[in-house]
Amino acid sequence: MLALALTAVLAAPAAPTVAAPQGDAAWHRLVGLLQYLHGDYAGAIATKDADELAEQEGLIHEAVLAIDSLGVKAEPYRAAVLSLKARIDEGQDPEHVPAECQALALKILEEQKLQRAPRRTPDLKKAEALWTTHCTLCHGANGDAKTAIAPTLNPPPVNFHDPERMTTLTPYRAFNTSTFGVKGTAMVAFTQLSEEERWALGFYAFTFRQPACDHVPPAATLQELAQATDETLAAKYGQAEVACLRLKLPEEKVAGGLFGPARAGLQEAQQLFAAGQKDAARAAVVDAYLLGIEPVEPMLRARNPIAVRAIENGFTQTRVAADKGENFQAESAALLKLLEQVESDGMAKSGFWSVFLAALFILLREGFEALVVVGALLAVLKKLNAQAQVRIVYAAVAAALLLGILALAFAQKALAGANREWLETLVAFFAVAMLLYAALWLNARSTMSSFMTDLRGQMTSALGSGSSLGLFTVAFTAVGRESFETALFIQGLAGDSAEGALWGAGVGLVAVAILVVVIRKVGFVLPMKTLFSASTALLLATAVMVLGKGLHGLQEVGVLGLKPIPFIELPVLGIYADAVTLSPQVLMGIAAVWWWRRTIAVPPRATPVAT
Secondary structure (H helix, E strand, O other): OOOHHHOOOOOOOOOOOOOOOOOHHHHHHHHHHHHHHHHHHHHHHHHOOHHHHHHHHHHHHHHHHHHHHHHHHHHHHHHHHHHHHHHHHOOOOOOOHHHHHHHHHHHHHHHOOOOOOOOOOOOHHHHHHHHHHHOHHHHOOOOOOOOOOHHHOOOOOOOOOOHHHHOOOOHHHHHHHHHHOOOOOOOOOOOOOOHHHHHHHHHHOOOOOOOOOOOOOOOOOHHHHHHOOHHHHHHHHOHHHHHHHHHOOOOOOOOOOOOHHHHHHHHHHHHHHHOOOHHHHHHHHHHHHHHHOHHHHHHHHHHOHHHHHHHHHHHHHHHHHHHHOOOHHHHHHHHHHHHHHHHHHOOOOOOHHHHHHHHHHHHHHHHHHHHHHHHHHHHHHHHHOOHHHHHHHHHHHHHHHHHHHHHHHHHHHHOOHHHHHHHHHHHHHHHHHHHHHHHHHHHHHHOOOOOOOOOHHHHHHHOOHHHHHHHHHHHHHHHHHHHHHHHHHHHHHHOOOHHHHHHHHHHHHHHHHHHHHHHHHHHHHOOHHHHHHHHHHHHHHHHHHHHHHHHHHHHHOOOOOOOEOOOOOEHHHOEOOEHHHHHHHHHHHHHHHHHHHHHHHOOOOOOOOOO
C-alpha cells in the first residue's frame, strides 16, 4: 500500500528504523519535509485537529534534525528552519508558513543542484501493477481512498481526485514521500521499491482524475512535469492539455542529458567525499558508471569509440583517487568536465554504412573467442570421426545463437548496468572453467595409450556421455557469452540504423561461420598430434584472455580494487593495464606453460634398450 508521496498510510510507529540518508538523499528528505508542511500546515491550523497539529510539529522537528545531520553545508538554511519551527510549534502564522516552506524548499533544490526528475521516462503500465500491489489497500484502485481501511487511519489516505489536495502535490513530492515516509504517520518509506519504481508510482498517481487523451501533448520535459502541479500545467499549457501531459509522458530516455545519471552520481560522490565518507564516495562512483554509462555504452561506442575509452579511463582514475583518498575532487571534476565536453560536442546518429561496418566489426571481434573454441573442437571431432559429438557442438551453437536472438529482443531493457555486468562477469568465470576442461579433455584424447594404433576401436570409451555433456557446455558457454554481449551492442547500434545493424550483423555472422569452416578444414589436414597440441594451446590462451575480462568485470561492479600499472591495453584480448587483472593472468599462463611442457610439448623419453 504505497501511499505515494502523498500522504499517510499504514503504521509508522511500529515501522522498522532505517539508516539516516546520506549525500543528496539527506537533502531530498529535507526538501520533502518542507514540501509536506507547505501542503498541509494551513489545513491543520484550520481544522484545529490535535493529531494533525502534532504531525506538523513532528515534521518540522525532523527538518531540524535533517539540518543537523547535514552539518556545515546546511548552516545557511538553519535560521529559516528554526524560525518556521518556532511558529509551527505555537500553531501560528498559517498565512505565511506554507509559502516560506515552499520557497525554502525551492532554494535548497536550486542551490544544491538536486536532481528533481526521473532518470528515464516512467513506465505507467508497470506503475499500474505496482499500484495494485502496494497502494490499493489504502488509496483504492482508482485513487479515491474509498477503502475499508481508510477510515481507521489518521490522517486519512490522500484522495487523488480531491482538487484542493492536488493543488500542492507534484510527482516529485510523491516520489520523495514514498522514499522517506512521514514519521509519526502511517506513511512508511518504501525502500523495497527501486528509485525507478517510486518515480513511476509518483507520476501514476496524477493520472486518476484525468479524462482520456485523444491527441499528442505539447512539448514538456520530465523535469518540468515532475515538479509541476496540475494547476501549474493548466496555467501554462491550458486546462485541456493537462490530461495528455499526465497520460502521455515524453519519451526521454535519460533526464538531464545523455550523461545525466552519471553526472548526478559523480556529484553525489563529491559530496560524500567532502563529508569524509570515502568508501561511500567510491561506491557512488561505481554506481555512476553502472547506471549512467553502461546503459548507453553500445550507442556511444558506435558513435564515438574514442570518447568511450576516455570516459572509462576517467572513471578508473576517479576510483583510484577515491581508494587512495587523494586528488579525488580534482579527478572527479575533470571527469565531469569530460562528460560535459563529450555531450556538448554532440554525437550525430551514424548512417547505414557506418552502422553496417560497426556491426560487422563487433561480430568479428566478439566472435573471435567463440570461433577459436568451436573451430578447434570441430576440427578434432572430425579428425576422430565422432559425428555424434559434432552434432552436439552444432546443437550447442544453435542454442547459444537463440540466446543471442532473445537478448536482442528483450535483454537490453531487462538487463542493464550492474545486472548486465554481473551476468557477463559470472559467465566469464564459468567460461574459464569450461575452457580449462576442454583443454584437459583434448589432452586426455591425445595421450591415450592406444591413440595411434587403435583409435576407432576406442571411440566409445573416449567419447562417452560425460564428454558429450561437457562438449555441449563448453561450446554453449563460449558462443553464448559472445552472442549475448553482441546482441546488446547490436541493439545499441540499431537506434541509429536498424537496417545497417541487422545487415552488418548478418554479414558478420556469415563471415564467422566461414572462418569456423576454414579452421575445421585446415585442422583436418594437420597431423593428429599437431592438431591436438594447437587446439589445446588455443583453448588455454582463450581461458587466460577470458579470465582478464572476468576480473575486469568485477572491477567495474566495485568488487575488486584498481591497481593501474604502465602496460599496454588490449581490451578485446582481455589485457588491461592493471595489476589486479594481469597478475592472475600471468600466473595462469605460467601454470599452463608448465602443464604444457609436462604433458604435451615434451616428447616421451625412449625406453632404454638392454644390452
